[in-house]
Amino acid sequence: MCELLAISSRHATRLNFSLQALAKRSSPGHSPRDGWGVAFYQGRDAALYREPVPASDSPLVHLLEAQGPPTTLAISHIRHATQGAISLANTQPFVRELAGRSHVFAHNGTLAGIAQSPRFMPGPFHPVGETDSEHAFCTLLARLQALWQPTAPPPSVQARLAVVAAFAAELRELGPANFLYADGDALFAHGHRRIQDSGRIEPPGLYLLTRQCHAEDQPLQARGVCVGCGFQQVALLASVPLSEESWQPLAEGETVAVAAGQLLARHPPAIPP
Numbered sequence: 001m002c003e004l005l006a007i008s009s010r011h012a013t014r015l016n017f018s019l020q021a022l023a024k025r026s027s028p029g030h031s032p033r034d035g036w037g038v039a040f041y042q043g044r045d046a047a048l049y050r051e052p053v054p055a056s057d058s059p060l061v062h063l064l065e066a067q068g069p070p071t072t073l074a075i076s077h078i079r080h081a082t083q084g085a086i087s088l089a090n091t092q093p094f095v096r097e098l099a100g101r102s103h104v105f106a107h108n109g110t111l112a113g114i115a116q117s118p119r120f121m122p123g124p125f126h127p128v129g130e131t132d133s134e135h136a137f138c139t140l141l142a143r144l145q146a147l148w149q150p151t152a153p154p155p156s157v158q159a160r161l162a163v164v165a166a167f168a169a170e171l172r173e174l175g176p177a178n179f180l181y182a183d184g185d186a187l188f189a190h191g192h193r194r195i196q197d198s199g200r201i202e203p204p205g206l207y208l209l210t211r212q213c214h215a216e217d218q219p220l221q222a223r224g225v226c227v228g229c230g231f232q233q234v235a236l237l238a239s240v241p242l243s244e245e246s247w248q249p250l251a252e253g254e255t256v257a258v259a260a261g262q263l264l265a266r267h268p269p270a271i272p273p
Helices: 019-022 059-067 132-147 156-170
Strands: 003-013 035-041 045-051 070-079 094-097 101-108 177-182 187-190 207-213 220-222 225-227 232-238 256-260 262-267
Touching: 003 101, 003 177, 003 187, 003 256, 019 225, 035 101, 045 059, 045 101, 070 101, 070 177, 070 256, 094 132, 094 207, 101 132, 132 156, 132 177, 156 177, 156 187, 156 256, 207 262, 232 256
Parallel strands: none
Antiparallel strands: 003 070, 003 232, 035 045, 035 070, 094 101, 101 177, 177 187, 187 256, 207 232, 220 225, 256 262
């Protein structure tokens, strides 16, 4: 399966993304050689870098690992192709404009039949590629569109979280639905199921790590990322734990909202009757 990683911090920091290290965490039997991408937010906009090639073969990856732009919010994705050709159009993360800001989405899993289902209509947002993930993103934006006004402040986190969590519940009926979604103001993450080391598809689908750093602390070193410290609040979400610290698995079907390195809200999965 694909690999997801997102970072939210209180203060802008230059992140040392080791996408090659992240790619090595790919699920058993799955090749991470189908593409890579990362989006760095700067205010309302996001700088997007992606290629339909292995991270290990990319000079651009080496440049970003050493000189990536400073940011308070970033989303990265390592692709294992299950739908759509190996092409730029099918390489995540995906970015779309809504209400005068860049929205970013990355997904891990297979959503069988989403493009043919009348329940998942993308409205004015049209996929460029052929993936189920991009179709899901366009549908999510169509549902969020009513909340956003171009000249108004962002909708409340709770209002956005309610829409994202309800959408995630529908996605789970189609297949594994782990995803990261950001609007430049907040990051939303949904954990479901993924292929585990045992080879079975089961939870957890995402892990969360929060850390408050002080000036005297050492930088947060993990397999896949290095975050400089010094009075810093950091939250990381990843498909698998990337360090020996206390990463917390998201419950199956749980959706969380994060901003400025802090966990703002959690939306638990519905309890079966």
